Amino acid sequence: MKIGFDNEMYIERQAARIRERVEEFGGKLYLEFGGKLFDDYHAARVLPGFEPDVKLRMLKSMVDEVEIVQVINAGHIEKNKLRGDLGITYDEDLLRLRNIFIDLGFYCGGVVLTQYEGQPNATAFIHRLENMGIPCYRHKTISGYPYDIEHIVSDDGYGQNEYVKTTRPIVVVTAPGPGSGKMATCLSQLYAENMRGVKAGYAKYETFPVWNLPLDHPVNIAYESATVDLDDVNAIDPFHLEAYGISSVNYNRDIEIFPVLKAMLEKMLGESPYKSPTDMGVNNIAAAIVDEEAVCDAAKNEIVRRYFQCAVKALRTGMGENEAKKALFLMNKAGVNVNLSPAHSAALLRAETSGGQAGAMVLPDGRIITGKTSTLLNASSSVLLNALKAQAGIDDATYVISDAALEPICDLRTQQLGHRNPHLHPSEMLIALSTSSLTSPLAKETIAHASELRGCDAYFSSIIPTEDERLFRTLGINVCCEPRFDVAHSLMY
Structure with a gap:
């Protein structure tokens, strides 16, 4: 099988970019990790040669500078939400990943429960963590989130959240899956650090979509196919285009929330360090692609696989028919069919x-x-x-x-x-x-x-x-x- 991705090049460039961002913010960075930090099999399928643990290896190259904070949505615990690729609940996956991180020599700080409102299963999980000696922090649902900036960025908003004690310059904020509250946790910490007179910044480590690949590149279409259940849509970042005259790709949720995020940063820091959602990222994926043809072929195959998964899910469960239709649309958009x-x-x-x-x-x-x-x-x-x-x-x-x-x-x-x-x-x-x-x-x-x-x-x-x-x-x-x-x-x- 052809190799299309250079892991060592990726590790070197990605680590350097993160260190640059730390310095830009005066020595402390809250780094929101999108997607899978460990066992990223989607990336391995669309970028042949990409090793599922390469992001963890990259962080390992600066292990003494990194602290990992894990985030989980209390509502996901209450509903026993499953990680689809592994078939285990989010709370079990959090503990699984924590053991892996520690075994690899990483310093793991606390666990943050977001949108915590006293849910019984979430409360039981808190007690479980405390009995294991793991620091646990409760972040409540904030009324008016995310649009009521005056309330959110105040003592009655982020100020009501428990402050997560951290000690390293790079705080990696990760979660078992999407919708866990990673960004809210990062911003809550920024508010708390600012109130304490500590200089700190925020950035996103989002593997997909790849901002400097074309909008209709098979790798970016494959990302849409993988997230049809989330209604993610790739789009040209209008803020980046206006600010720099450069076309870049982001996804709809980040583009839609950016004006709100920018307003929050301005209220907390006096001014926003970012002019676009693309600015927030530290993604060097494209720089490590060494065989464009191999990557395109792999991504097209993944798009077809995602269609079959959606179609089978719809038949098995009686739900997700629209997801299957969207997956079919994306397959046609990529110019491939079931006989690829x-x-x-x-x-x-x-x-x-x-x-x-x-x-x-x-x-x-x-x-x-x-x-x-x-x-x-x-x-x-x-x-x-x-x-x-x-x-x-x-x-x-x-x-x-x-x-x-x-x-x-x-x-x-x-x-x-x-x-x-x-x-x-x-x-x-x-x-x-x-x-x-x-x-x-x-x-x-x-x-x-x-x-x-x-x-x-x-x-x-x-x-x-x-x-x-x-x-x-x-x-x-x-x-x-x-x-x-x-x-x-x-x-x-």
């Missing part, structure tokens, strides 16, 4: 010829392999096993899983768990393959190639089980399913 990946048509053809659910995968060298539902394997398992054998150079007709490994698993499924067929899911197939590897060199060679499938695209003729999708995600394989149920097959589970 050759695996899509290959999966449909295999399903038509086999009379059942089937799938296909594009291997790293461009080969297309297929698989179908068989006597012992479901379509997901068949595709995965055939891909592993192809990578290992083992003929598709060669058996690599022993009967001794298969029999107890099949028996467990049908006799003990009550399934109506013995079809193994990918996780069960891998267990059988691993067991077989104890005595079979072929099985051992087959499973040794699992990591080589990371980043590959797999398509299926109908929706596969959620547990199969989760396993593919763990392996780093991108999965798309035709938005339809395989009724005849699903009745057999």
Whole structure:
């Protein structure tokens, strides 16, 4: 797979830009981190070569200057909001990330609960944090937010929030997901620092959209596709264009809120250091793109994947039909369609010829392999096993899983768990393959190639089980399913 992004160049330039911004504000910067600070798999998919933890590595290069403050919306805790890509709640993800940060040597300060109004689950989480020795700060909902500037920037507004004690020049403010209140936390801290006579500033670390790529660049369209549920829309920043005569890209929420943010900064600092929302950013993504064609190809594939995800979600839940329509519009805008990946048509053809659910995968060298539902394997398992054998150079007709490994698993499924067929899911197939590897060199060679499938695209003729999708995600394989149920097959589970 082509590499289109230089991580080391990105780390060097991004760290230098952040240090410059710290100096511009007199030695202290509250840095709002948009998107994923850790495991940014969207960026890794649209910028081939981008390592999911590169932003964390960048901060690691100046670890002694950085303090991390985590923010979570009390309402999200109350509703048990899930992080879609990992399937865990925001509060659990906050603690997961905190452990990762600490293990990597970062100093983690407190946790801020925004829009806290005494919600029971949020209160329980506060007690949990306190019992763990983690400082916790409550920021209440401010009436008139964000437009009543006089009230917000006052003792009755930001002044009612608990002051978060920080000790480092760069305070990274991050959260498990969007809508957590990162910007409000930063501005509340700016107000508190100003009242204490401390010079401090605010900036945004927003990976997407990329401000100095064209509005209709596939990378920026892919960002819109990824956020159709948030109604984010990329747009030319009119404030930047007016101030500098330079066309730059931002998204609608930042553009819409900028006049309010500018007014807040003027009230707190006397004048706003920024003339546009683009000014607030410290984004050097474009400077580290080393292969434009590879990046464009990767972004286009991501746009198609997002369409399939939205279409399947709409079918599964009965909600999100407008999201699917917008994803289709963006796919057309990018000049691509559902057949962009050759695996899509290959999966449909295999399903038509086999009379059942089937799938296909594009291997790293461009080969297309297929698989179908068989006597012992479901379509997901068949595709995965055939891909592993192809990578290992083992003929598709060669058996690599022993009967001794298969029999107890099949028996467990049908006799003990009550399934109506013995079809193994990918996780069960891998267990059988691993067991077989104890005595079979072929099985051992087959499973040794699992990591080589990371980043590959797999398509299926109908929706596969959620547990199969989760396993593919763990392996780093991108999965798309035709938005339809395989009724005849699903009745057999």
